[in-house]
Amino acid sequence: MFNLPNPQIGGPELFVLEFGDIVAYFSPYTAVLFAFALLFTVLVIVSRPERQVDIAFGGDAYYTKEVEPDLLRFQRFMAIACGLATLGAMVTGDVFNFTLFASMIGITNIGIVAAYRNRHVLNAAFQYGIVAMLATVPLFGGAAIVLSSTGTLSMWELFTAAVAVPLIAKAFLVLGVMGEGMAPFYIAKAEITRAQGAPFILMVHVSSLLLFLRVMEIVISM
Secondary structure, three states: OOOOOOOOOOOOOOEEEEEOOEEEEEOHHHHHHHHHHHHHHHHHHHOOOOOOEEEOOOOOOEEEOOOOHHHHHHHHHHHHHHHHHHHHHHHOOEHHHHHHHHHHHHHHHHHHHHOOOOHHHHHHHHHHHHHHHHHHHHHHHHHHHHHHHHOOOEHHHHHHOOOOOOHHHHHHHHHHHHHHOOOOOOOOOHHHHOOOOOOOOHHHHHHHHHHHHHHHHHHHHO
């Protein structure tokens, strides 16, 4: 154990796994986030996707949409990859690795939504893709500022470092996560929810929420 003083919201470390200078860890806070991410990842693996039902406005007519097996396999794969990236983001103790996992979440979220061949959904996925690409600039820029100002990217050292992390670096990390995690730009966009494949599409919202909660722990604790 590292005997790290309690971070402001993370709590004391429960488990530590070292990979050289990269340290993955569990605190009460990150353990809860990890458990939620793991639960939804397992649900994606074992569940069968629902068939989307459209109801005619002003009448009783409704019809179900047939989903091609190839699209569902691709969507399941992207949802599982999103879950694994979310798991990594919840336990990593390195700022740069956190930015890499956040970028992977953004890429897989695009894949989950873009698997549905609908003009409105694809248009929303294209717009979100632009936002996600732009978000990599403040995301990795924040990590670069952290490294240049403190000389380390290890969260363990940053939590106890005498040198304060610049506020602009923290703001960049939060802004980058907001873009990669789809919140708040497209989290309530109706076209996103039109994509078939529940619970696959739910990984978009779950990963966005957990990623934002994790980055808030990081910036508050540094």
